Amino acid sequence: MFAIACSQQQYKTYTLTDKAADSLIEIVPERGGIVARWSIQGQEILYLDAERFANPQLSVRGGIPILFPICGNLPDNTYTHNGQQYALKQHGFARDLPWKVTNEDTQNQAAVTLVLESNETTRTVYPFDFQLAFTYQLQGNQLAIRQRxxxxxxxxxxxxxxxxxxxxVRDKTQLHFAIPATEYQDQRTKTQHAFTGNFDFEQDEIDAAFRPLSAANASVCDRxxxxxxxxxxxxxxxSTFVFWTQKGKDFYCVEPWTAPRNALNTGDDLISLEPGESLNAWVNMTVTFL
Structure with a gap:
């Protein structure tokens, strides 16, 4: 029922399959450990800009990029730690670095674990030693992403x-959102707005950060x-849920974050992990057909 295959395309690609559900995901470890594709019953769930994906000099626009050690951007792309200033670009570096596959599982699911460890390059912009281990689990119409x-x-x-x-998405006017918040901040203007379940898609760009959240789930109905x-x-x-899209583009992004933009400077909801300790977290995504 469950299978994992590895093929050499432009990048080495791992394909996880649940044959009974006719679902699959494709993961590309060297391209930031990204889930590049998710298909269920022949329907593509994710958007991917193939040209950007093919160019290793560009960040990927599409799939499911990983954000670490920041979400969003920093003012002037800088932060201060212990009196020293560091430069860190938007969303951090995890989405741009090669990850390594350390485990595969096909017993009750199709799952792979990918690992990213600190190195000389990361320490110049983020002076810490760490290990990230992300496990992608495919079962039926659900993709679970476990993070350690x-x-x-x-x-x-x-x-x-x-x-x-x-x-x-083909027609954004047919989207309806259930997000557990009554207001959001426009991240371009830093202004607060009430939320009633929809957006004005005539805007060139929508970048909305929802917080505080009243529940730990959200849904989008594409009619x-x-x-x-x-x-x-x-x-x-x-603690934070972001919606982002651009006019004329066939995608929308709904993004769970542990902290808002600039948390390394402000400390807002910033996680501080003690030496030798590990943190385990998860995000689940499920698709149902109407």
């Missing part, structure tokens, strides 16, 4: 972590494609 973050430093390690999934996306997350750590 370990601090190998001699001091406490501050960070935030998140996911930036791009979902394929054009007759499917519903349901997300849930570990509310022990995840």
């Amino acid at each position: 973050i370990t601090n190998h430093s001699a001091v406490a390690m501050p960070f935030s972590v998140g996911l930036h999934p791009y979902f394929l 054009d494609r007759n499917l519903q996306l349901h997300l849930s997350w570990d509310d022990t750590y995840y």
